[in-house]
Amino acid sequence: MTSNLNRALEWTSPQSQPLLLGALCFLALTLFSVAVWPKLKLLRSARSAERCDRVFERIALTLKVAFGQSKLMQEKGAGWMHALIFWGFLILLFRAAEFFIIGFFPETDFSFPASNVVFVAYAWIKDAAVLLVGLAVCFALYRRLVLKPQRLTLSGEGLLILLLILAIMVSDILFDSAFLALHPEGHSGPIGMILAPALGMLGENILGNLHSLAYWLHTSSILFFLILLPRSKHFHILTSIPNVFFSNLGNNLSRIDFDEEESFGVINSKDFNWKQMLDLHTCTQCGRCDRACPAWATDKPLSPQQLTVDLRDQLNGPPDSDIPLLGGIIEDETIWSCTTCGACEAACPVMIDYVDKVIDLRRGLVLTEDRYPKEFTAAFKSLETQSNPWGFPKASRSDWAKELGIPIWDKTKPTEYLYFVGCNGSFDSRGKKISEAVVQTLKEAGVEFSILGNDEGCTGDPARRAGNEYLFDMLASANAETFKEQGVRKVVTHCPHCLNSLKNDYPEFGATLEVIHHSELLQKLIEEGKIVPQQKAEENVVFHDSCYLGRHNEIYDAPREVLNASTTSSSIKEVEQSRETGTCCGAGGARFLLEENTGTRMSHHRLDELMVNEPDTIAVSCPFCVLMLEDAVKAKNLNVQVKDIGEMLVKKN
Numbered sequence: 320m321t322s323n324l325n326r327a328l329e330w331t332s333p334q335s336q337p338l339l340l341g342a343l344c345f346l347a348l349t350l351f352s353v354a355v356w357p358k359l360k361l362l363r364s365a366r367s368a369e370r371c372d373r374v375f376e377r378i379a380l381t382l383k384v385a386f387g388q389s390k391l392m393q394e395k396g397a398g399w400m401h402a403l404i405f406w407g408f409l410i411l412l413f414r415a416a417e418f419f420i421i422g423f424f425p426e427t428d429f430s431f432p433a434s435n436v437v438f439v440a441y442a443w444i445k446d447a448a449v450l451l452v453g454l455a456v457c458f459a460l461y462r463r464l465v466l467k468p469q470r471l472t473l474s475g476e477g478l479l480i481l482l483l484i485l486a487i488m489v490s491d492i493l494f495d496s497a498f499l500a501l502h503p504e505g506h507s508g509p510i511g512m513i514l515a516p517a518l519g520m521l522g523e524n525i526l527g528n529l530h531s532l533a534y535w536l537h538t539s540s541i542l543f544f545l546i547l548l549p550r551s552k553h554f555h556i557l558t559s560i561p562n563v564f565f566s567n568l569g570n571n572l573s574r575i576d577f578d579e580e581e582s583f584g585v586i587n588s589k590d591f592n593w594k595q596m597l598d599l600h601t602c603t604q605c606g607r608c609d610r611a612c613p614a615w616a617t618d619k620p621l622s623p624q625q626l627t628v629d630l631r632d633q634l635n636g637p638p639d640s641d642i643p644l645l646g647g648i649i650e651d652e653t654i655w656s657c658t659t660c661g662a663c664e665a666a667c668p669v670m671i672d673y674v675d676k677v678i679d680l681r682r683g684l685v686l687t688e689d690r691y692p693k694e695f696t697a698a699f700k701s702l703e704t705q706s707n708p709w710g711f712p713k714a715s716r717s718d719w720a721k722e723l724g725i726p727i728w729d730k731t732k733p734t735e736y737l738y739f740v741g742c743n744g745s746f747d748s749r750g751k752k753i754s755e756a757v758v759q760t761l762k763e764a765g766v767e768f769s770i771l772g773n774d775e776g777c778t779g780d781p782a783r784r785a786g787n788e789y790l791f792d793m794l795a796s797a798n799a800e801t802f803k804e805q806g807v808r809k810v811v812t813h814c815p816h817c818l819n820s821l822k823n824d825y826p827e828f829g830a831t832l833e834v835i836h837h838s839e840l841l842q843k844l845i846e847e848g849k850i851v852p853q854q855k856a857e858e859n860v861v862f863h864d865s866c867y868l869g870r871h872n873e874i875y876d877a878p879r880e881v882l883n884a885s886t887t888s889s890s891i892k893e894v895e896q897s898r899e900t901g902t903c904c905g906a907g908g909a910r911f912l913l914e915e916n917t918g919t920r921m922s923h924h925r926l927d928e929l930m931v932n933e934p935d936t937i938a939v940s941c942p943f944c945v946l947m948l949e950d951a952v953k954a955k956n957l958n959v960q961v962k963d964i965g966e967m968l969v970k971k972n
Contacts, residue, residue: 354549407452446508584682588634608663618918659908681786864901865941
């Protein structure tokens with residue numbers, strides 16, 4: 320029995336111990352590298368993606384989301400559980416290093432005097448981390464084995480990982496406690512000091528074996544954990560932090576260079592760029608994306624989690640597989656079920672981008688495979704020839720405004736704002752009423768604005784979301800050229816889809832615009848006293864967040880402030896599924912052009928959520944949401960109105 324306070328072990332000699340530990344480390348690192356190297360090769364050979372801009376913003380995001388666990392903490396029970404494990408492991412990294420240093424240098428005394436404040440502080444912090452991680456793991460086991468949440472699947476791999484973590488925590492406690500029982504003059508954290516007297520009754524021989532067992536169990540568990548990481552979903556432990564750092568800070572999709580690129584879109588997982596591949600290897604399979612997805616909630620064949628797993632499996636599968644990705648591994652309907660609402664991305668704790676992958680897969684179907692829903696055939700032709708998806712004559716685009724006295728944009732005498740009306744507001748009978756309400760309000764507030772009239776064209780949003788990037792490029796290029804020729808700088812629009820395209824997509828086409836949503840302008844006018852509602856409605860109102868206004872552009876407060884100006888505060892009711900967790904109406908991703916033949920209509924599902932508070936009026940800030948929810952109201956024969964926030968303001972002004 321050694322009496323050296325370096326914690327040398329009893330099962331091996333000081334000479335053989337480093338050799339044995341070195342052999343185990345070499346084996347573990349070799350097996351780890353064998354599994355990781357193919358993944359690194361895939362990332363190195365993938366298409367490029369710019370993710371090194373705005374470094375300080377990326378660092379701040381990483382500190383908040385990855386290290387601060389901000390997104391996970393939104394879910395109290397499971398969030399705290401995961402956060403404790405993550406933070407505990409960060410603290411215990413130093414402890415793991417200590418174990419391996421002891422093993423490689425068994426004859427060196429690394430003991431610290433009890434007066435060393437740093438050592439004592441770390442010993443207490445370490446023990447707290449061990450205890451909290453152990454409790455968190457026990458709670459995780461309880462959830463999986465007893466509570467069994469629907470979004471979680473019970474897997475042998477997951478149980479093994481949890482048991483390994485528990486073994487690391489238990490062995491740490493036993494190592495310290497047995498050592499202190501053997502060497503009462505030594506030092507340890509509070510757990511060791513509490514347990515050592517009880518273990519001291521076991522006798523020196525048993526304690527020596529227990530001490531050695533704890534050491535080898537601890538180091539072996541760590542090394543086995545390392546071997547498992549790249550072979551399981553827990554590879555995210557290594558990839559999640561860089562995945563957050565390299566996440567998409569903007570809201571733009573990648574533009575295709577049709578002159579340089581040989582293939583368009585994605586028809587094989589290897590066609591993704593390196594960041595998209597990193598996404599696939601970062602999925603934790605926690606199921607939060609499925610729980611947030613409106614398509615999955617309404618029984619569509621789209622599970623964001625399963626889509627990610629299928630893409631990852633194909634990416635890492637045999638290169639000579641003859642099973643196609645599209646139409647084989649993944650059915651076409653799965654891809655077309657997505658509304659591109661971004662709810663999955665908002666829910667993902669490791670900031671995986673889903674929408675860009677869906678769009679790239681749609682590009683593959685449309686541009687390479689020439690395969691898409693039949694409803695898109697007429698829509699694409701109409702967009703190409705008439706610059707709207709319904710085939711109305713382009714020359715009639717400004718007919719709605721003929722009696723309203725709205726000036727046409729004149730570059731020699733530009734107004735403060737260009738009002739970009741959009742296809743819905745120009746052609747749809749219901750959409751025209753929203754446009755008229757916006758015009759009336761802006762006029763009464765004394766805002767100088769004009770429209771492009773028949774020179775306005777579709778932004779191309781439905782074409783891009785439907786995967787027809789070539790058509791989008793044509794439409795966006797034409798509009799961008801018009802903006803540049805006319806000297807347009809400030810744009811207001813009531814359509815979130817137009818807003819998103821003009822604000823986030825058009826800079827790539829040379830159109831540098833200040834684009835705001837009408838809710839933002841109305842809020843500004845109210846604050847300036849230029850809009851003063853004479854009477855506030857006392858009806859019960861719920862607000863429905865547009866996905867492209869909210870999640871895609873983070874505009875949540877402006878429409879609510881407008882509502883507050885037109886409605887008594889006590890009358891406004893928030894539903895549980897609002898703001899970042901709001902549910903899509905079903906129109907996004909060009910799905911307003913498609914029939915819903917599978918499962919429940921998404922608009923009906925959303926309406927059911929909104930009707931929980933028994934509103935008299937459903938307020939929205941998107942013309943497509945108005946259409947979808949009004950259709951749902953009619954189908955369900957409900958006595959409730961659906962209005963744009965601009966219409967509500969006009970009514971009482």
